[in-house]
Amino acid sequence: MPAAHFTAATAANRALGGGYFVLELEAAEDTPVGAAQPGHFVMLRGEWGRDLLNPRAFSVLAAPSARRFAILGKIHGRGTARLGALRVGERVAVTGPLGRPFLSPRPGTTQLLIAGGVGLPPLHMQARVAAAAGLHTAVELLYGGRSAQDLVLLDQARDFGVRLHLATEDGSVGHRGFITGPLLARLDRAREAAESVELLACGPTPMLAAVRRIALDRDIPAQLCLEENMACGFGVCLGCAVPVHGPRPYAYCCTDGPVFDAREVRWP
Amino acid sequence: MSAREPALSLAPDAVDLAVDFAGQPLKSPLLAASGCFAYGQQFAEFCDLGRLGGLVTKGISPLPRHGNPAPRICETAAGMLNSIGLENVGVDAFLADKLPFLRGLGVAVWVNFFGTDFETYVDCARRLSRGDGVDALEMNISCPNITKGGIEFGTVPEVAHRLTRACVEVSARPIVVKLSPNAGDVVAMAQAVAEAGAAGVSVINTITGMAIDVRSRRPRLATTYGGLSGPAIKPIALRMVHQIARALPHLPISGIGGVMSGEDALEFLMAGATTVQVGTALFAEPGAIHRITQELRDLLAELGIPSARAAIGVLQPLPAEAPIRPR
Ligand SMILES: Cc1cc2nc3c(=O)[nH]c(=O)nc-3n(C[C@H](O)[C@H](O)[C@H](O)COP(=O)(O)OP(=O)(O)OC[C@H]3O[C@@H](n4cnc5c(N)ncnc54)[C@H](O)[C@@H]3O)c2cc1C
Numbered sequence: 001m002p003a004a005h006f007t008a009a010t011a012a013n014r015a016l017g018g019g020y021f022v023l024e025l026e027a028a029e030d031t032p033v034g035a036a037q038p039g040h041f042v043m044l045r046g047e048w049g050r051d052l053l054n055p056r057a058f059s060v061l062a063a064p065s066a067r068r069f070a071i072l073g074k075i076h077g078r079g080t081a082r083l084g085a086l087r088v089g090e091r092v093a094v095t096g097p098l099g100r101p102f103l104s105p106r107p108g109t110t111q112l113l114i115a116g117g118v119g120l121p122p123l124h125m126q127a128r129v130a131a132a133a134g135l136h137t138a139v140e141l142l143y144g145g146r147s148a149q150d151l152v153l154l155d156q157a158r159d160f161g162v163r164l165h166l167a168t169e170d171g172s173v174g175h176r177g178f179i180t181g182p183l184l185a186r187l188d189r190a191r192e193a194a195e196s197v198e199l200l201a202c203g204p205t206p207m208l209a210a211v212r213r214i215a216l217d218r219d220i221p222a223q224l225c226l227e228e229n230m231a232c233g234f235g236v237c238l239g240c241a242v243p244v245h246g247p248r249p250y251a252y253c254c255t256d257g258p259v260f261d262a263r264e265v266r267w268p
Numbered sequence: 269m270s271a272r273e274p275a276l277s278l279a280p281d282a283v284d285l286a287v288d289f290a291g292q293p294l295k296s297p298l299l300a301a302s303g304c305f306a307y308g309q310q311f312a313e314f315c316d317l318g319r320l321g322g323l324v325t326k327g328i329s330p331l332p333r334h335g336n337p338a339p340r341i342c343e344t345a346a347g348m349l350n351s352i353g354l355e356n357v358g359v360d361a362f363l364a365d366k367l368p369f370l371r372g373l374g375v376a377v378w379v380n381f382f383g384t385d386f387e388t389y390v391d392c393a394r395r396l397s398r399g400d401g402v403d404a405l406e407m408n409i410s411c412p413n414i415t416k417g418g419i420e421f422g423t424v425p426e427v428a429h430r431l432t433r434a435c436v437e438v439s440a441r442p443i444v445v446k447l448s449p450n451a452g453d454v455v456a457m458a459q460a461v462a463e464a465g466a467a468g469v470s471v472i473n474t475i476t477g478m479a480i481d482v483r484s485r486r487p488r489l490a491t492t493y494g495g496l497s498g499p500a501i502k503p504i505a506l507r508m509v510h511q512i513a514r515a516l517p518h519l520p521i522s523g524i525g526g527v528m529s530g531e532d533a534l535e536f537l538m539a540g541a542t543t544v545q546v547g548t549a550l551f552a553e554p555g556a557i558h559r560i561t562q563e564l565r566d567l568l569a570e571l572g573i574p575s576a577r578a579a580i581g582v583l584q585p586l587p588a589e590a591p592i593r594p595r
């Protein structure tokens with residue numbers, strides 16, 4: 001998909017608590033980000049002068065029109081803090097949509113969407129897109145976080161009509177513990193029912209590593225959305241190396257990913 | 269004209285941006301720097317490549333290289349560190365798959381290259397210089413990211429002299445030597461390569477540095493050390509350009525380091541650079557060179573400087589202080 005570099009204005013910026021925010025950006029004209037698919041990302045940089053030199057990567061959460069899109073951010077360091085504090089009208093430079101998206105759901109296979117914390121946006125979008133295509137029974141969202149305030153945008157997810165499985169480490173909502181608990185239980189049921197499933201996961205690296213192990217042990221196809229430090233996001237700095245199996249030892253997170261086949265990733 | 273005399277402003281369109289570098293004409297002094305532009309294709313969707321003064325490719329070695337483990341980059345104050353490990357497709361794939369695209373752009377094509385030892389440098393220079401559409405070679409003698417050998421090429425003038433001479437002898441194109449700021453005496457290095465037949469020098473490559481994550485007690489780069497780029501290095505780059513320009517006024521210099529605006533570019537020209545390369549700025553803004561070119565044109569017009577050529581090396585000394593007198 002062709003990408004563009006453009007300036008957008010902050011149309012809305014809503015704090016959700018726990019450092020999460022939904023930032024909506026609007027360009028003066030149509031942009032290709034309007035056609036983004038789940039897993040595509042954008043590089044964002046405010047008017048930061050010579051400080052915070054490189055843009056920050058964010059998965060697209062939604063693209064309600066050809067001019068407007070939203071991201072779900074979580075305040076981590078200085079860049080995300082500044083983005084979280086943007087006021088309506090303030091400008092942001094955008095490059096996108098970038099990367100390769102998740103594969104779409106197909107009839108006959110259930111996609112288990114496994115989101116950890118701020119890994120939610122591409123899977124939230126996958127659920128939205130599936131629901132809009134009448135495939136809400138073909139996807140289920142498994143969503144884990146530290147506590148109740150780490151589970152955001154649940155009302156929207158419920159509106160999609162997809163089945164939700166929740167987990168929190170402190171037990172304040174859903175299963176107490178990691179999301180891999182409900183995942184294993186769900187996979188056992190799928191095995192008993194001879195149901196065809198595939199896993200789509202995005203979240204902290206330890207969660208992705210656990211999902212990858214499960215997928216490899218049980219021989220289930222899995223797509224993992226990875227994060228690497230990025231300077232450009234479009235394949236020129238070669239900074240975002242991901243260790244992979246195959247003829248080349250490294251792939252690039254921004255152009256070969258961020259979505260990778262779990263079997264391809266060369267992790268311990 | 270004294271430095272303080274206000275000059276009459278010009279119309280931006282009247283400003284001539286063309287320059288000559290080592291006898292080769294360029295539409296504008298602004299080039300994309302090596303390693304920040306890959307082999308160009310990715311930029312075609314963001315900007316009109318034909319409006320660049322020129323471009324410098326990612327560094328090419330005789331054989332393909334896979335680069336270093338992750339993490340390879342991290343941001344620092346007004347800059348970033350990288351240890352990509354000089355990953356590249358190698359000479360054969362470059363000539364077959366990458367060069368045809370660049371040749372058609374109508375801008376100066378400089379091919380950055382390096383070897384892992386003396387012989388592979390020379391081999392690379394011989395083969396790349398015969399590529400159709402190559403205007404010049406930029407020889408990277410810094411190689412901060414390869415561990416085997418490399419260091420002396422960029423830091424010992426006699427070694428750099430021998431290497432440059434050998435490459436110039438086999439090259440069908442001019443060779444511009446890209447100097448390392450990590451050398452003890454950058455002027456001695458410039459002199460050594462100029463005497464060996466270099467057509468010019470590119471100044472500077474990244475400066476070796478590091479960053480630490482105190483929470484994990486680990487270096488932020490897999491290789492611990494990496495090359496610092498961005499606005500943080502601009503004052504050092506300017507100083508080195510200026511020192512070389514003063515010592516070797518006839519040696520063309522391509523100034524590099526932290527250029528983000530037309531004013532930054534003009535500083536390099538005034539310090540004595542003939543061309544200016546833009547690197548890290550391209551990551552956040554793929555069309556940065558177009559904006560910088562326009563800013564440079566506007567600024568030259570505002571200052572009444574009729575051409576980029578007329579700005580090269582025009583730095584004036586500050587007026588002397590009045591002597592101290594008893595009251
Ligand atoms: C493909 C992709 C999609 C992402 N999607 C989202 C999203 O939808 N929502 C969200 O909140 N975050 C997302 N992230 C993570 C987000 O990019 C980082 O949280 C952000 O860059 C941190 O910047 P900072 O200045 O706040 O933190 P700092 O730690 O101060 O940043 C310092 C440097 O490290 C880099 N960095 C730090 N953490 C990360 C990280 N986890 N991944 C990549 N680079 C990092 C920064 O970009 C910056 O260059 C995504 C990352 C990638 C690679």
Ligand SMILES: Cc1cc2nc3c(=O)[nH]c(=O)nc-3n(C[C@H](O)[C@H](O)[C@H](O)COP(=O)(O)O)c2cc1C
Nearest residue numbers: 301302303327350408472473497498525526547548
């Ligand atoms: C990610 C990255 C990769 C680079 N790769 C090369 C390279 O292959 N060869 C080279 O001579 N210089 C390389 N450089 C150095 C740049 O060409 C330039 O000299 C340096 O970054 C300073 O300019 P800047 O501050 O505008 O980025 C690289 C720089 C960066 C940031």
Ligand code: FES
Nearest residue numbers: 233235238240254
């Ligand atoms: S972020 Fe620059 S190549 Fe991937």
